[in-house]
Amino acid sequence: MKALDELTFDNRFARLGDGFSTHILPEPLDNPRLVAVSPAAMALLDLDPAIAEEPVFAELFGGHKLWAKAEPRAMVYSGHQFGFYNPRLGDGRGLLLGEVYNDAGEHWDLHLKGAGQTPYSRMGDGRAVLRSSIREFLASEALQALGIPSSRALCVIGSDTPVWREKQERGAMLLRMAPSHVRFGHFEYFYYTRQPEQQKQLGEHVLAMHFPECLEQPEPYLAMFREIVERNAELIAKWQAYGFCHGVMNTDNMSILGITFDFGPFAFLDDFDANFICNHSDDQGRYSFSNQVPIGQWNLSALAQALTPFISVEALREALGLFLPLFQAHYLDLMRRRLGLTCAEDDDQKLVESLLQLMQVGGVDYTLFFRRLGDESAAQATARLRDDFIDIKGFDAWAERYQARVAREPDQDQARRKARMHAVNPLYILRNYLAQNAIEAAEGGDYEEVRRLHAVLSKPFEEQPGMERYAERPPEWGKHLEISCSS
Ligand code: AMP
Numbered sequence: 079m080k081a082l083d084e085l086t087f088d089n090r091f092a093r094l095g096d097g098f099s100t101h102i103l104p105e106p107l108d109n110p111r112l113v114a115v116s117p118a119a120m121a122l123l124d125l126d127p128a129i130a131e132e133p134v135f136a137e138l139f140g141g142h143k144l145w146a147k148a149e150p151r152a153m154v155y156s157g158h159q160f161g162f163y164n165p166r167l168g169d170g171r172g173l174l175l176g177e178v179y180n181d182a183g184e185h186w187d188l189h190l191k192g193a194g195q196t197p198y199s200r201m202g203d204g205r206a207v208l209r210s211s212i213r214e215f216l217a218s219e220a221l222q223a224l225g226i227p228s229s230r231a232l233c234v235i236g237s238d239t240p241v242w243r244e245k246q247e248r249g250a251m252l253l254r255m256a257p258s259h260v261r262f263g264h265f266e267y268f269y270y271t272r273q274p275e276q277q278k279q280l281g282e283h284v285l286a287m288h289f290p291e292c293l294e295q296p297e298p299y300l301a302m303f304r305e306i307v308e309r310n311a312e313l314i315a316k317w318q319a320y321g322f323c324h325g326v327m328n329t330d331n332m333s334i335l336g337i338t339f340d341f342g343p344f345a346f347l348d349d350f351d352a353n354f355i356c357n358h359s360d361d362q363g364r365y366s367f368s369n370q371v372p373i374g375q376w377n378l379s380a381l382a383q384a385l386t387p388f389i390s391v392e393a394l395r396e397a398l399g400l401f402l403p404l405f406q407a408h409y410l411d412l413m414r415r416r417l418g419l420t421c422a423e424d425d426d427q428k429l430v431e432s433l434l435q436l437m438q439v440g441g442v443d444y445t446l447f448f449r450r451l452g453d454e455s456a457a458q459a460t461a462r463l464r465d466d467f468i469d470i471k472g473f474d475a476w477a478e479r480y481q482a483r484v485a486r487e488p489d490q491d492q493a494r495r496k497a498r499m500h501a502v503n504p505l506y507i508l509r510n511y512l513a514q515n516a517i518e519a520a521e522g523g524d525y526e527e528v529r530r531l532h533a534v535l536s537k538p539f540e541e542q543p544g545m546e547r548y549a550e551r552p553p554e555w556g557k558h559l560e561i562s563c564s565s
């Protein structure tokens with residue numbers, strides 16, 4: 079275990095120079111205090127979670143103090159927002175404090191979100207509010223616990239600093255961690271500003287730091303792009319299988335590592351709805367739940383365009399062509415597991431599709447359906463679940479097919495089926511109304527609910543006695559919460 083001042087910094091991105099980021103100091107928050115800390119993220123830095131209670135912790139992550147070896151910098155990037163190219167974005171309210179190595183030799187970017195204005199703030203105040211910081215904190219760590227790759231969150235620091243959104247709120251800072259904060263938009267920036275030298279420098283940096291195995295391939299850039307396509311296909315398959323809606327899949331919010339990144343108005347589905355739009359500001363539904371798949375491919379094409387100086391158009395097209403088949407294979411594999419199926423049959427895809435169609439019209443809770451399906455034998459579980467569906471006849475027909483399918487499985491042991499299914503079907507999910515309850519308590523100065531919810535979601539597959547209320551469907555008020563981009 080390390081003390082806070084024992085972190086080892088090696089700021090490789092900062093060394094790329096002023097063409098890539100701008101040195102700038104965090105603007106401190108008034109009266110900073112710890113709202114929540116993630117023990118799992120602390121462990122990644124070899125830090126003891128208990129030290130988060132010391133005042134110096136809130137001072138460091140509330141912008142008052144800095145390590146001597148930190149080198150806070152705002153990164154420049156651009157990107158496609160809602161389909162339109164925005165030539166200049168960049169860290170408008172976040173700073174890369176530096177890169178830290180842990181004892182295992184892993185490297186983590188420390189990025190302080192809400193740290194004040196930068197040259198990329200445009201009209202913004204450089205701040206993040208408590209509400210959105212708590213949402214990102216809870217989601218990052220919950221996604222990770224579900225096995226869905228994501229940026230991590232070390233802590234949320236609250237404050238008395240007033241921040242104006244639709245109404246007056248309080249400023250907060252979130253310490254985000256990821257092996258890299260390079261986005262698709264970084265490559266787009268250097269491509270569209272016609273800076274081939276810098277683009278090459280960025281490409282070589284990313285290859286060496288994050289895709290070293292690609293350097294051994296005859297065409298390293300192509301190997302890297304293929305890898306990015308593959309990782310995104312797998313990531314989005316996980317989002318779709320677990321009902322995660324990102325909300326703002328602009329290319330500046332897409333990580334080159336294929337991890338869930340920069341999600342604001344995200345949501346996990348309560349009732350299954352393929353057309354669900356979680357971002358209140360997304361009038362056209364560009365980023366609706368089911369659109370995440372074609373948008374994932376669209377975003378990869380935008381990245382491909384930016385990589386045309388390095389890779390032939392032909393090869394880029396071919397690599398892009400891998401996305402859909404890979405997505406489908408991963409998705410079907412995950413859904414088979416969620417249904418308790420261990421071997422593959424040709425009709426499994428149809429079995430999944432018809433279930434989702436029945437759920438779509440039925441208003442069926444997406445998470446609890448799969449959890450309950452694993453509680454008992456296929457026959458018992460479907461008999462119990464049928465009342466949740468509006469098209470009961472349709473569901474009965476599906477249940478018959480499902481039971482016949484389960485009967486062809488090699489392992490018929492019920493205890494093992496349950497263990498297998500519960501290991502992939504969470505009981506607890508970050509529902510919007512649960513986040514909302516925790517946020518309201520925190521805005522009133524009580525951080526217990528955020529901490530408890532975070533703890534429950536860190537073991538989503540494990541039944542936790544006394545925590546039954548976190549596994550419930552949303553109450554009426556919590557079903558259609560409007561989450562906007564303003565954060
Ligand atoms: P986001 O919607 O958080 O992905 O942000 C899109 C762009 O707007 C990024 O360049 C952000 O840095 C910038 N931005 C968002 N909110 C603010 C803010 N309050 N102040 C300054 N820049 C912001």
Ligand code: MG
Pocket residue numbers: 330331340
């Ligand atoms: Mg962003």
